[in-house]
Amino acid sequence: MALPRAILFDLDDTLIRAYAQPEEAWRRLLGTFAAPLEAHDAPAIEKVRVAVMDEARTLWTDQATAAKWRLDIPGARRLTTRRALSRLGYDDEALADRIADAFTEMRRLEYRLYPDAHATVDALRQAGVRLALVTNGSSEIQRAKIARFDLEHRFHHIQIEGEFGQGKPELAVYRHALEKLGCEACDAWMVGDNYEWEVVAPQKLGMCGIWYDPLDMGVPETATAKPTHVIKRLGELIESS
Ligand SMILES: [Mg+2]
Numbered sequence: 677m678a679l680p681r682a683i684l685f686d687l688d689d690t691l692i693r694a695y696a697q698p699e700e701a702w703r704r705l706l707g708t709f710a711a712p713l714e715a716h717d718a719p720a721i722e723k724v725r726v727a728v729m730d731e732a733r734t735l736w737t738d739q740a741t742a743a744k745w746r747l748d749i750p751g752a753r754r755l756t757t758r759r760a761l762s763r764l765g766y767d768d769e770a771l772a773d774r775i776a777d778a779f780t781e782m783r784r785l786e787y788r789l790y791p792d793a794h795a796t797v798d799a800l801r802q803a804g805v806r807l808a809l810v811t812n813g814s815s816e817i818q819r820a821k822i823a824r825f826d827l828e829h830r831f832h833h834i835q836i837e838g839e840f841g842q843g844k845p846e847l848a849v850y851r852h853a854l855e856k857l858g859c860e861a862c863d864a865w866m867v868g869d870n871y872e873w874e875v876v877a878p879q880k881l882g883m884c885g886i887w888y889d890p891l892d893m894g895v896p897e898t899a900t901a902k903p904t905h906v907i908k909r910l911g912e913l914i915e916s917s
Pocket residue numbers: 686687688689690868869870
């Protein structure tokens with residue numbers, strides 16, 4: 677892969693490990709609420725986990741609803757956990773909120789920078805590539821991650837949905853970032869883990885969509901677009917150039 681003039685990077689589950697593999701995280705978290713949930717064995721915990729994740733999937737699958745709640749993920753977790761507990765016959769919204777908030781905090785504590793993230797981004801910048809960080813979500817939560825993982829000074833442009841006013845996959849999002857970097861779409865890559873946001877939408881503009889697949893999930897069966905490249909480690913971006 678010859679390097680392009682500009683690269684737009686996704687943040688969550690691309691540069692940092694943030695929300696991937698929620699099953700294990702929910703199982704662990706719900707285990708700590710076994711007493712108030714009166715869920716005293718693994719199948720009882722599993723029943724709650726399935727209901728909670730089911731409600732979350734329903735909320736996040738609807739695009740308009742998802743676009744609204746992306747700016748308040750802790751609020752979305754409270755809502756879906758309340759719905760799940762209520763469906764299972766618990767009449768305790770305060771308990772649902774405590775569980776949702778504990779999950780939010782557990783996830784926050786467990787964010788991790790992917791080990792080759794800094795080195796890759798720095799090498800690309802060193803090579804003269806113009807770099808943008810383009811992330812969905814609220815200003816407060818995304819800015820906290822950017823500061824915590826020392827990312828701000830590494831990018832020429834940082835664009836957060838909650839600040840810009842639009843999020844991926846709106847084409848205006850990519851257009852604005854390209855304009856800020858002074859680069860044409862045909863000479864730019866978008867790199868990230870979300871198939872719609874980082875492959876399908878950017879390719880509509882003529883950008884290359886580089887799909888990051890660190891957990892080796894494989895291209896979704898329903899995919900209509902084909903990624904320009906698939907990478908399993910960020911370091912692959914510089915190794916072959
Ligand atoms: Mg992502």
